[in-house]
Amino acid sequence: MSAADITPDETRRPFAWRRVRLGDLVLQGIAGAAAAAAVVLVGLITWKLIEGAWPSVTKFGLHFLIRTAWNPVIGKEVFGAASFLFGTAITSLIALALAAPLAIGVALFLTELAPRVLRAPVTALVETLAAIPSVVIGLWGIYVLGPILRDDVEPGLHSALGFIPLFGPPSSSGSSIFTAIVVLTIMILPIVASITRELFLGVPREQKEGALALGTTRWEMVRGVMFPYARGGIAAALILGLGRAVGEAIAVTQVIGGGVFIHWNLFDTGDTLASKIAASYQGAATNLEVASLVYLALILLVFSLLANLSAQWVVRRVGRRQGIGLRRGGAG
Amino acid sequence: MSSHNLTQAVLRAEGLPRRRATNRLMEALAWLAAAVAVGLLVLVVWSVARRGWSELNLDLITKTPTSGFLATGKQGLANAFAGTLVIVLVATLMALPTGVLVAVYLNEFAPPAIRNAVSVTLDVLNGIPAIVIGIFVYGLFVLGHGQSALAGAFALAVIMLPLVARSTMEVLALVPSSLREASLALGVPRWRTTLSVVLPQTVGGIVTGTTLAVARAAGETAPLLFTSSIVGTNVHWNPHHALQSIPVAIFELSESPDPQDHARAWAAALVLLLFILFASLGARWLATRSRRKLAASR
Numbered sequence: 001m002s003a004a005d006i007t008p009d010e011t012r013r014p015f016a017w018r019r020v021r022l023g024d025l026v027l028q029g030i031a032g033a034a035a036a037a038a039v040v041l042v043g044l045i046t047w048k049l050i051e052g053a054w055p056s057v058t059k060f061g062l063h064f065l066i067r068t069a070w071n072p073v074i075g076k077e078v079f080g081a082a083s084f085l086f087g088t089a090i091t092s093l094i095a096l097a098l099a100a101p102l103a104i105g106v107a108l109f110l111t112e113l114a115p116r117v118l119r120a121p122v123t124a125l126v127e128t129l130a131a132i133p134s135v136v137i138g139l140w141g142i143y144v145l146g147p148i149l150r151d152d153v154e155p156g157l158h159s160a161l162g163f164i165p166l167f168g169p170p171s172s173s174g175s176s177i178f179t180a181i182v183v184l185t186i187m188i189l190p191i192v193a194s195i196t197r198e199l200f201l202g203v204p205r206e207q208k209e210g211a212l213a214l215g216t217t218r219w220e221m222v223r224g225v226m227f228p229y230a231r232g233g234i235a236a237a238l239i240l241g242l243g244r245a246v247g248e249a250i251a252v253t254q255v256i257g258g259g260v261f262i263h264w265n266l267f268d269t270g271d272t273l274a275s276k277i278a279a280s281y282q283g284a285a286t287n288l289e290v291a292s293l294v295y296l297a298l299i300l301l302v303f304s305l306l307a308n309l310s311a312q313w314v315v316r317r318v319g320r321r322q323g324i325g326l327r328r329g330g331a332g
Numbered sequence: 333m334s335s336h337n338l339t340q341a342v343l344r345a346e347g348l349p350r351r352r353a354t355n356r357l358m359e360a361l362a363w364l365a366a367a368v369a370v371g372l373l374v375l376v377v378w379s380v381a382r383r384g385w386s387e388l389n390l391d392l393i394t395k396t397p398t399s400g401f402l403a404t405g406k407q408g409l410a411n412a413f414a415g416t417l418v419i420v421l422v423a424t425l426m427a428l429p430t431g432v433l434v435a436v437y438l439n440e441f442a443p444p445a446i447r448n449a450v451s452v453t454l455d456v457l458n459g460i461p462a463i464v465i466g467i468f469v470y471g472l473f474v475l476g477h478g479q480s481a482l483a484g485a486f487a488l489a490v491i492m493l494p495l496v497a498r499s500t501m502e503v504l505a506l507v508p509s510s511l512r513e514a515s516l517a518l519g520v521p522r523w524r525t526t527l528s529v530v531l532p533q534t535v536g537g538i539v540t541g542t543t544l545a546v547a548r549a550a551g552e553t554a555p556l557l558f559t560s561s562i563v564g565t566n567v568h569w570n571p572h573h574a575l576q577s578i579p580v581a582i583f584e585l586s587e588s589p590d591p592q593d594h595a596r597a598w599a600a601a602l603v604l605l606l607f608i609l610f611a612s613l614g615a616r617w618l619a620t621r622s623r624r625k626l627a628a629s630r
Contacts, residue, residue, distance in 0.1 A: 139597055
């Protein structure tokens with residue numbers, strides 16, 4: 001509370017408005033306008049995307065979501081997002097499933113296990129991983145990760161687990177849904193890890209020490225005290241990680257290979273909503289194709305809004321009790 | 333095992349060897365996870381350094397790429413370096429003042445309800461995928477007016493705005509209210525208190541936040557694909573034209589069939605990575621320094 005708020009005499013005085021200073025009004029007005037602009041911006045983004053997608057929305061309606069086709073040939077134009085929705089779901093969900101235990105492990109290491117000398121440097125390194133631009137991760141994905149996966153990992157998984165449709169014949173180029181999954185895992189790991197680390201740091205020391213004093217092992221303390229305490233926050237962190245994976249365009253475009261079809265073979269090529277948009281930047285053929293690309297972006301926008309608001313809702317619900325805020329960061 | 337059973341087991345010290353073994357296994361897995369995370373970073377940085385090093389020379393910054401089949405001799409990415417400089421500079425000029433003003437309003441003036449609502453909006457803005465921002469700016473400016481570095485810079489500014497605002501809010505919250513009260517008690521008007529007493533305390537934090545935002549923006553490809561990617565090979569500085577940028581150049585070169593192009597992509601990636609690493613480290617160092625200063629003044 002500032003001093004201006006705690007001088008009740010002044011507010012009771014007649015002609016209190018005389019005391020309002022022009023400078024205060026100006027600064028408050030300019031700063032308020034900037035804040036309003038930030039809010040308007042989100043509305044404007046939504047509006048522009050709806051407007052841009054409108055030709056496609058009116059032509060294809062919600063069938064757009066379940067049709068597997070992307071045919072820009074004039075006269076026979078048909079567009080549908082089903083294969084991209086499928087590609088987005090399979091890449092981001094598997095990436096999240098791989099990144100979640102890793103991220104929680106990293107967070108536990110940083111808060112509970114790491115020797116004091118390692119704590120700060122490893123935290124910095126994990127955050128640096130989040131700062132690497134996606135185009136650089138993608139470049140690395142094409143020429144380093146892709147060939148490794150193609151030559152050393154995919155044949156092994158195929159021969160051992162080939163009876164599961166997910167592990168089909170390996171790709172010939174190194175571009176595959178699997179490469180995209182690994183790239184996405186690398187990109188969301190540091191984000192989930194750094195949020196989870198902050199949550200773990202917020203666990204009250206008395207509770208942790210209390211559990212240990214009762215004779216639990218460290219892992220039992222983690223499971224019995226830290227996980228229940230941070231559960232809501234970890235859920236929010238995972239939602240944010242998922243949102244990040246779903247929205248990642250560049251690195252995925254570089255390694256996923258493209259294609260409009262639904263199949264279960266992780267080692268074949270595919271496309272996600274975001275990668276399809278990024279891959280089409282060199283010019284869509286017709287207005288309807290442009291509108292359909294904007295429609296894809298609109299789906300992404302709606303998903304990111306829902307993911308963010310639900311994560312914030314979870315945080316607010318549990319955060320009120322714990323006094324923890326979530327911060328996000330990283331390059332995209 | 334439910335927590336009740338766990339409590340029973342703990343109290344009676346049952347199955348201690350097995351529980352100790354589980355504990356050791358889990359600790360080992362956490363060490364492994366940390367090793368994997370650090371290993372991945374080392375692997376990426378080392379790959380980029382090894383492959384980019386050979387092409388890293390002055391030609392990269394001073395020469396332009398030659399287009400066509402007759403391309404011979406030394407080539408560089410001077411146009412991309414110039415473009416990134418212009419685009420990021422203009423984006424910073426847009427995002428920095430706006431972001432600081434948003435933070436000042438939220439921290440110094442806004443009633444709690446508005447403060448919450450706008451904070452949520454900033455987080456939402458931060459969560460919108462970069463490619464969606466690119467499509468938005470495409471619809472807003474590029475349709476009808478064509479691509480330009482200004483449009484690209486606006487897209488990057490949209491990404492930087494919540495980062496700058498957030499970090500400024502964090503340092504503003506650290507400024508002790510006794511400082512504001514002392515100034516107000518001396519009869520200094522609120523706006524002057526804010527501008528000349530409160531804000532100077534936060535310069536370190538604002539610089540940190542802006543540096544991180546610049547590091548983030550300099551590496552963004554997706555917002556520029558639809559706003560500033562149809563470019564020539566010459567060096568231009570005029571932001572009214574579409575300008576090449578380092579991330580877009582890396583993106584295009586990485587998909588080229590020519591191995592020479594790949595080498596330049598790696599070199600450009602190395603430069604970008606070095607810039608981002610130094611910027612983040614510098615920001616981190618500044619942050620601890622200014623935070624310590626603020627904490628001491630409390």
